[in-house]
Amino acid sequence: MANRRLMDRKESLWGRIKRIALTDVGALMRGLNAEDLENMERVLIEADFGVANTVELTQALEDEVRRGKLKTEADLRNALEGRLAALLNGRVDPGAIARAEPGPTVVLMVGVNGTGKTTTAAKLARRLQREGRKVLLAAADTYRAGAIAQLQIWAGRLDIPCVAGEPGGDPASVVYNAIDAAGSRGLDTIIVDTAGRLHTQEGLMDELRKVVRVAGRRQPGAPHETLLVLDGTVGQNAVQQGKLFAQAVSPTGIVVTKLDGSARGGAVAALRRELDLPIRFLGVGEGVDDLEPFDPHRFAAHLLAEEPG
Ligand SMILES: Nc1nc2c(ncn2[C@@H]2O[C@H](COP(=O)(O)OP(=O)(O)O)[C@@H](O)[C@H]2O)c(=O)[nH]1
Numbered sequence: 001m002a003n004r005r006l007m008d009r010k011e012s013l014w015g016r017i018k019r020i021a022l023t024d025v026g027a028l029m030r031g032l033n034a035e036d037l038e039n040m041e042r043v044l045i046e047a048d049f050g051v052a053n054t055v056e057l058t059q060a061l062e063d064e065v066r067r068g069k070l071k072t073e074a075d076l077r078n079a080l081e082g083r084l085a086a087l088l089n090g091r092v093d094p095g096a097i098a099r100a101e102p103g104p105t106v107v108l109m110v111g112v113n114g115t116g117k118t119t120t121a122a123k124l125a126r127r128l129q130r131e132g133r134k135v136l137l138a139a140a141d142t143y144r145a146g147a148i149a150q151l152q153i154w155a156g157r158l159d160i161p162c163v164a165g166e167p168g169g170d171p172a173s174v175v176y177n178a179i180d181a182a183g184s185r186g187l188d189t190i191i192v193d194t195a196g197r198l199h200t201q202e203g204l205m206d207e208l209r210k211v212v213r214v215a216g217r218r219q220p221g222a223p224h225e226t227l228l229v230l231d232g233t234v235g236q237n238a239v240q241q242g243k244l245f246a247q248a249v250s251p252t253g254i255v256v257t258k259l260d261g262s263a264r265g266g267a268v269a270a271l272r273r274e275l276d277l278p279i280r281f282l283g284v285g286e287g288v289d290d291l292e293p294f295d296p297h298r299f300a301a302h303l304l305a306e307e308p309g
């Protein structure tokens, strides 16, 4: 099961907190001292939680210890898990992709090269196909010929139609054509793969803005979802990337990829907080079924499990 591979690592986060921050068995009885707190902060920062989450979590725990609410390690672990789940919660149903009436629904995938956009587009296509939707893939990463071919190969494997333009062509016109094609073929959901690199960053953002504009003119409300795909292994860089895209295209949620091999799943919490967008899916492998709707409680429990992986 993909689940088991999530957050595969040598030592669990909770293991590290215990080993580094709770060395003294009396720590919880006497209250956490400055050194305990500093150590806990260090573990959380190293796990990519980000400064704001780290400070908030450790201060809240310190406060509860001081007021005598947390007396055992299990109390502390449960308190941390509850607070983590609360801050990961996105107030939407992560797995429920919008549905336009009348269709087609347009789902735009955006993000930097190599984060997993194309793979995630294929995984999502498969998932929506299983939900009974009639899916069309659109290869709007026209920057590299290889990118078009990569999506076409996935489309072939999944037996899903794919609209592509010419390498170097206008991605907005690919989207326009895909909306027409969906109409004439009776397909209800279009998943649009886009470029993650152009000659300049501003060039890329302008191109994406144009895709959004053209899609919205051809189909009211489109794109109905814009999913920001971010690599969960690059820590604070993912936050910086996410902010750039969020300024240009108003994402409706985040997909965090590559969490199968990472020892540092705290990035998910940093992204949730610093981009103020719901986490929608996690990528947990390279296979087409390695996509999970995000469950904040399960993820928090997993992050703080006694045993790794
Ligand atoms: N381990 C792992 N690899 C992934 C995941 N998602 C994508 N990849 C791999 O990351 C690489 C880049 O993916 P790709 O979809 O081409 O990224 P794009 O440039 O954003 O379109 C490929 O080798 C993918 O197989 C994931 O969730 N876990």
Ligand SMILES: [Mg+2]
Pocket: 114, 117, 118, 119, 141, 147, 193
């Ligand atoms: Mg790609």
